[in-house]
Amino acid sequence: MRLGKKLARTAFAISVVALGASSVAAQMGLPGANPQRSTRQTNPGASDIDESTKNLRDEDPAVRLEAVKALAASQDKKAVEHLIEATADLDPRVKIKAIDALGTLRAADATPVLIQVLYMRESEPWLQQRVLVSLGKIGDTRSAKPIADFLSRDSDAATRGTALYALGEIGDPSSVSDLRRVGEGASDETTQRLVSDAIAKIEQRQINPEVEVKALRDSEEDQRPASASSGSPLAY
Numbered sequence: 001m002r003l004g005k006k007l008a009r010t011a012f013a014i015s016v017v018a019l020g021a022s023s024v025a026a027q028m029g030l031p032g033a034n035p036q037r038s039t040r041q042t043n044p045g046a047s048d049i050d051e052s053t054k055n056l057r058d059e060d061p062a063v064r065l066e067a068v069k070a071l072a073a074s075q076d077k078k079a080v081e082h083l084i085e086a087t088a089d090l091d092p093r094v095k096i097k098a099i100d101a102l103g104t105l106r107a108a109d110a111t112p113v114l115i116q117v118l119y120m121r122e123s124e125p126w127l128q129q130r131v132l133v134s135l136g137k138i139g140d141t142r143s144a145k146p147i148a149d150f151l152s153r154d155s156d157a158a159t160r161g162t163a164l165y166a167l168g169e170i171g172d173p174s175s176v177s178d179l180r181r182v183g184e185g186a187s188d189e190t191t192q193r194l195v196s197d198a199i200a201k202i203e204q205r206q207i208n209p210e211v212e213v214k215a216l217r218d219s220e221e222d223q224r225p226a227s228a229s230s231g232s233p234l235a236y
Helices: 002-028 044-055 061-073 078-086 092-104 108-119 125-138 141-150 157-170 173-185 189-207
Strands: none
Touching (some): 078 092, 078 108, 092 108, 141 157, 157 173, 157 189
């Protein structure tokens, strides 16, 4: 009986010593340390963001394009500011990809910059259309008035149609009066339909903001917003 108790005490003492040694080893980073006790955390995506940011300044536009793609796929919020930076890239493929990515990410922080690109004198219609599509996806009501004012400019039918579509997607009630004015002054049926669809979307969201009125998007080509990629450089 006494021998059994003595053996039990000895086994307990050994286990205590072993536990203490393991703890010390973990603190010193020695072999045999228990990895579950390590409190060191790593961020595997940080290096990827840094690498992509660096590549945005590469001389090769193909490298910059791949960097934009990587940033677009990133879940890091810091990627948005670098994508905004890429909207000023001289290569149209890089510029387009950055604009599209900001729309997909619904990056409201990009709204002022995208509006600026929309109004730039050197912005061609294909670029304006891509900007309008992205602004529609973002849905920031700050862009509604600038887009409504943009409609007063002399633009082609495709760009004008995309602007009307974007206003419907944004859904700002203050745009209704501008849309009605455009509709009243339009002589073509396509513009009138786009105006009606945009107003219906806005009014429906006022009734139930959670509902997307997809039924308003008719399957006929002439009732859809103009393709924003028509005639533009491809962003691979």
